[in-house]
Amino acid sequence: MPSSAGPSIDTITEGGRVTQVGEGQDADESAPPVMTFGAPTAGEILAERYELVEHINNDSAGRLVWRGVDVVLRRPVAVVLRYPGGDSATEMLQAAVAASRVIHPNLVGVYDAIDEGERAYVVREWVDGQSLRELVTDDPLDPARATAIGAAVASALASVHATGMVHGNVHPGTVMISDDGRVVLADARTDGDDSQESDIRAVGGILYFALTGHWPHTEAPLRGATAGHGRAAIPDAVRDANGVLAAPRQVRAGVPAYLDDLTMDLLDAEIAPPSSDVLAAELARLDVPSDEFLDNTGPLRFAAETGEEPSPLAAAGGRKVAVGIAGLLAVALVGLLIGISVFNGGDDENPQANPVAAPTSSAPAGGAAEPAAAVGPIKISKAQIIDPEGDRTEVKNANKVFDGDEDEGWETQTYRRSANFGNIKKGMGIWIDLGAEHNVKSVQVVLSAQGASAQIFSGTRAYPSSASGDAQLVADYQKRPVGPAFEEHDGTTMTFPGFNAEQKYRYLLLWITELPKSDDGYKLGVQEITVQGS
Numbered sequence: 001m002p003s004s005a006g007p008s009i010d011t012i013t014e015g016g017r018v019t020q021v022g023e024g025q026d027a028d029e030s031a032p033p034v035m036t037f038g039a040p041t042a043g044e045i046l047a048e049r050y051e052l053v054e055h056i057n058n059d060s061a062g063r064l065v066w067r068g069v070d071v072v073l074r075r076p077v078a079v080v081l082r083y084p085g086g087d088s089a090t091e092m093l094q095a096a097v098a099a100s101r102v103i104h105p106n107l108v109g110v111y112d113a114i115d116e117g118e119r120a121y122v123v124r125e126w127v128d129g130q131s132l133r134e135l136v137t138d139d140p141l142d143p144a145r146a147t148a149i150g151a152a153v154a155s156a157l158a159s160v161h162a163t164g165m166v167h168g169n170v171h172p173g174t175v176m177i178s179d180d181g182r183v184v185l186a187d188a189r190t191d192g193d194d195s196q197e198s199d200i201r202a203v204g205g206i207l208y209f210a211l212t213g214h215w216p217h218t219e220a221p222l223r224g225a226t227a228g229h230g231r232a233a234i235p236d237a238v239r240d241a242n243g244v245l246a247a248p249r250q251v252r253a254g255v256p257a258y259l260d261d262l263t264m265d266l267l268d269a270e271i272a273p274p275s276s277d278v279l280a281a282e283l284a285r286l287d288v289p290s291d292e293f294l295d296n297t298g299p300l301r302f303a304a305e306t307g308e309e310p311s312p313l314a315a316a317g318g319r320k321v322a323v324g325i326a327g328l329l330a331v332a333l334v335g336l337l338i339g340i341s342v343f344n345g346g347d348d349e350n351p352q353a354n355p356v357a358a359p360t361s362s363a364p365a366g367g368a369a370e371p372a373a374a375v376g377p378i379k380i381s382k383a384q385i386i387d388p389e390g391d392r393t394e395v396k397n398a399n400k401v402f403d404g405d406e407d408e409g410w411e412t413q414t415y416r417r418s419a420n421f422g423n424i425k426k427g428m429g430i431w432i433d434l435g436a437e438h439n440v441k442s443v444q445v446v447l448s449a450q451g452a453s454a455q456i457f458s459g460t461r462a463y464p465s466s467a468s469g470d471a472q473l474v475a476d477y478q479k480r481p482v483g484p485a486f487e488e489h490d491g492t493t494m495t496f497p498g499f500n501a502e503q504k505y506r507y508l509l510l511w512i513t514e515l516p517k518s519d520d521g522y523k524l525g526v527q528e529i530t531v532q533g534s
Contacts, residue, residue: 039083040064040119045071047114050079050123063092067126070111076126077111080187081119089120091189096122098165099188101493103486106156108176108186111490124186129179132206133172133234136213140252143259146210149175151283152183154203158277159497160188161196162442162532168194170202172209172234200273204266211248211255214238216267259286275375277441281501378531381435385410386509388471389425395465401430401529406446411525412515419451419514419522429511430526431473433462437504440533443482445494448525451516455485456496459507477509488514499533 045051046068054067066079082089096113103109109125132149135141141149153175160167169189176184208216214237238246247264248255262282265271273279380402385395397410410430415422434440443456457477463469483498499505510529515522 104159154280386429409527453514
């Protein structure tokens with residue numbers, strides 16, 4: 001590889017096979033490579049920036065997956081090409097553009113999308129590791145690790161869904177686990193009739209596969225995960241003579257009862273699934289260390305295994321479901337007391353004699369939970385520029401960040417010395433008042449350029465618009481961060497989904513610490529801030 005390609009890139013080999021995880025369904029190994037005039041070749045540099053190093057494979061959608069190097073930033077990348085391009089590449093490019101707008105630690109970063117007519121390609125983050133499909137080739141995962149992976153996927157989907165988009169391609173081949181343990185979701189698609197509900201039900205498929213090593217096909221297999229296809233085949237799930245899907249606990253021992261029910265409820269078309277953010281919060285709550293996973297010390301743990309044989313209902317392919325999953329998870333966020341008495345104490349000889357926990361205010365008699373408030377835009381009542389270390393010349397035009405017009409917004413001055421406000425101040429922010437307390441699902445911030453660093457904080461009171469008032473506000477609000485910070489992110493839209501579902505918010509602060517490079521220095525425009533919630 002030429003020296004301009006930057007540092008060497010480690011690859012993963014399995015039985016002599018180099019893999020790039022997240023590529024979707026692999027092509028049949030026996031299929032000979034197709035060489036066409038003008039097809040990409042090793043050593044070629046695309047867009048005067050991305051050097052192709054090694055052809056990894058072709059996926060089931062006909063895309064060529066290459067390992068490459070960004071010769072400008074000197075970092076490894078994955079290059080996904082379509083040759084020939086034209087209309088066949090439209091969906092791939094549209095999906096990449098949409099995915100690039102959502103920045104989340106559990107989503108693969110999308111760096112570039114280029115249409116050259118005769119061919120098109122997407123440049124995205126290279127992940128050293130393996131797909132969930134490869135990870136579970138030999139043995140299913142322990143319940144704790146399966147839950148952690150499910151939580152990461154649900155969290156990524158919550159970020160995608162907060163923007164109104166759909167991923168549309170969740171399966172074991174697009175869930176990737178890096179060598180350092182990071183779980184990321186790759187290769188969103190925009191074609192077909194996919195919905196946010198189908199994304200959420202796919203999380204049930206991910207849990208089922210991680211726990212059993214089998215894929216729970218429903219009406220139709222999830223795209224890219226069909227069984228019986230070359231080395232990428234995924235075994236179909238076990239079913240009885242009537243075609244009823246076997247629960248994970250029937251396939252292998254040691255699966256906690258609550259995780260079993262949760263997985264099967266997500267796969268049951270007759271049970272309405274929760275929203276992705278509620279599911280992410282529930283799985284995150286259950287994501288505990290392996291040595292605590294089966295601890296039976298109270299309602300916030302899985303029920304311990306009793307070693308009993310499955311009930312006659314389970315043996316027949318059915319399962320006990322005390323409430324639908326939407327009600328179950330709604331209650332879970334305020335206590336999760338459902339069904340614990342079935343597993344703690346009581347008559348071991350007659351488990352059915354143990355009563356289900358009495359209804360609470362969150363779950364009225366009859367087992368149905370109160371309907372959740374509809375999620376939608378929350379009107380911003382007021383905005384204020386926060387500049388504790390400035391000369392107050394930049395505190396104008398705060399109202400433009402919530403006027404519904406992305407073409408106009410507030411912007412900083414140009415700072416010439418460095419990205420951190422020219423070493424003059426620690427940051428600037430935009431404070432917003434929602435007018436009343438709300439359950440907030442996400443905050444989306446549209447920026448004028450890539451490369452900014454920022455974070456969301458919350459507060460409980462307003463402060464005077466003055467240098468001293470701003471300083472008090474920043475010191476107070478920074479005690480309450482909402483989710484992680486975005487550091488020099490490579491999109492123009494930041495989506496912050498890390499809000500506590502049990503908490504209400506009125507005052508929020510977008511705090512900016514680094515500015516992107518412009519032609520004559522460093523500056524940033526905040527074009528629009530929107531808040532989703534109820």
